[in-house]
Amino acid sequence: MTPIRQQLLAGEQPAGCGECAVMEQNLKVSGRQKQLLKVGVRLEQFEKTLVSSPWRDTFVADHFDQLPQDWQIDLGNYCNSACVFCDPHSSSRLAAEWQRIGFTQDLPPANWTDDPDLVAKFIDTLNQSSHIQYLHFIGGETVITPAFKTILRALIQAGLNCTATIGFTTNLTVWDAEVVDLLTKFHGVNLGMSVEAFKIVNDYVRWPSKLHVVLENLDRWQSLAHEQGWLLQLRTTPTLFTVGGLLSIYDYAWDKQICVESCNFLTEPAFMRPSVLPPSYRQPIIDRMKAWLDAHSVSGDTVINIRDPNVSQLQNHQDLQSYVNYLHDMPDESNRLPDLVDFVKRLETSRSNSILDYLPEYEELFRSAGY
């Protein structure tokens, strides 16, 4: 951590902080804002809230031996989806495909969760953490990752389910009754549901999912969540393929009063960023988004706690505004279009599909870049 601290003290921005910086520049609530909030620190009153934090003494302590209360657990890349923007470290299916078509030579290392001894050791550590507030699992597709069930069962056996909240995101292609049963035994569940657009292009981007299956599972998870009092979110990763259909997500979220969240503005793969769209393609999207914002008027303080369902509409309004800001202000990166076209052409030979069947309105754009 020392080099990072030195960079910060010198007023420099460490490379790993770039995504949050772009988010804040476009008035999107960043990861650092969300995490700082858990210890009571807010950027607009940084010094005063930091000094007022319950953690102020530990910030300067030489030694701190408490186990985490808030965990982020990466279960590995076990996944049945192969989303076009994903990478082999997060999808085993994509890893196998990329190796087959020559995008990569080597598969990622084996998942630690495939080793029963490591899983048992991890569970021992959790069992020593008597003050767990939240465990957020990432993958891969968590629901079908065997270690997810193993860990949930162990937490229940240790009685930690009475106070802990479980968080995870599903790709809405699978349902597992046993996982559902285990989850209902926890104090709370924060459920993220991944979808890019309620349009057919979702099938291309979140390949090989099918929109009708996604919608069925969305309904099932929602019914369960309402019954159990779980917190729901729609999780998106907007790319140049889906940013034009993003309003379908916000329409749905507005009606259902569900928060929409993205981890960032996509940085990698760079050729899939929404900013690769040339300005002439961005402007109609901006106009539609502005019209939506005008038609769904709501105002209030900036929402940092995106897990407050009482302010989901305000949060979504502010979040959509961040895409207007981004599309308006980010430099034109359409020079990356040939890289995009090269990538999708090779991928489509494996998948026997064509982006033009999903986004015919972009045919001229993609043809101009060599499609």
Next chain:
Amino acid sequence: MKNFSDLLATDLHLEVCVNNTVYSVGLSVPLDFAATDTVIVDGVEILPRYQYLAVDGRLTITEPFYQWYHRVSGQGWLLKPQ
């Protein structure tokens, strides 16, 4: 840029405006207002916005102001050392 030690050594205060009179108050000093007061702390409206939290005509804040504000303004979990 300040580091943590510099920051903790800095004398920081709340700017508390009660019925248009401004006071400078320590960050952890308990605050007590009449429920009918108009109160703004560091630019944030406290009364009448949180009048419903008053008891027997008084709004009393015994914990550090920003921890109290985190709670009442719906900022979610506030983790604490155990």
